[in-house]
Amino acid sequence: MTTSTSSRTAPSTSESPARDASWLLRTVLRTDSLSTAAFAVLMLVESALTATPLGMPRELAVVSGCGMVCGAVAFWLLARMPVLPPRLVAAAIALNAVCGIAFAVLSCTGLVQLTGFGRVFLGAGALIVAVFADLEYLGLRRIRRSAQARVRTA
Template sequence: MSAQAMTTTPELLRTTLRVDSWSTGAFGVVMLAGATWFDGLLGLPVSWSVALGIAMLGGAAVLALIAGYERIPARSAGAVVVVNTLSCVGLVVLACTDVVGLTGLGRAFMVVGAVVVAVFGEFEFVGLRRILGAAR
């Protein structure tokens, strides 16, 4: 693989990473601020909301860092796609099992979250493919 295949700057990928970062960070703040409220409304325990909120803030920082590189490393973009895929699967598992005693609204909330993560993951995947295709 050439050096250019390892790093490049297609705007679709950069823009998607930035929007993913902003939305992940904003939602992390919502998860932290609404932790008590989500417990009753969604059935999502406070400890889960806090843990998810902190993880989302960390993820947002990583996404912003990757988006800020002059040339986005293909491996970093690939890692983002993998993490988004795993997050999507995790949200669906939470929605479809009794791991956490979610309410009906809580299950719908998780499914909507999974769809949002899947959409970001798809755009990032397309951006990654463009990186790899441009290097050929």
Template sequence: MSTLDTAATRTSDGGRLLRRALRTDAAASGALGVLALAAAPALVDLLGPPAPVLVGVGAFLVVFAAGLLVLAARPVVPRPAAWTVVLGNAAWVAGSVLATVVAGPSLTGLGVAVVLAQAAAVAVFADLQWLGLRRMG
């Protein structure tokens, strides 16, 4: 095996990192979505946004999580779909930060912390998914 072949083997993981990142994103998104759907009335006082916003976000996250699982289960993860997830996650992070500015007065301190914490987690998922795309070869 040449040096070039060894380097290629070291950097190509056949999509394992991407699949793992997609599945982890799906688990976190799905869990947060189910929590938002199931506990929206209780979360209003804790976090600040109105129940319909929490229900809408929860429903979106459950559907998004299902889509990520379907994508991760494909024999080959299509690059355009994976890039859409990465860019969508980046947009979610930016939107979350913007939401704390725009909706800041209606959010509680805990609400701001939760929005920013989930944005940080989504940024990590986007980074891992981007790295997974690079490693796919």
């Protein structure tokens, strides 16, 4: 199911329930985009330093940072789409889940020799990404329930 909304219009009482339901998902996607961009900048800056405070190999930090820039752009564009395609939203949720698991594995294992700060940094990243995935899933469910309710009343 899809919902037709515009992020540039203020909600009114005449809007459909599905339009109101997309507000949470759009807000979370935009916030996710901004925090992902900030995290990407930190990873890219960290990779340029002579002594890396995270202990992460430069190549991994650059690849991660570039991937996060792409993810940030994708989340922003998705949030601005007039219709939120459920499959793309599900892909964003899955991407967050995979990244959260990867950050957790890196922070909790010796796979990469991180500093103590690096472990805390990636552990916090894993937690933040998991929260975004959960909130995006909640937003998607709200849109689907709202669309189903609209179909039942039509």
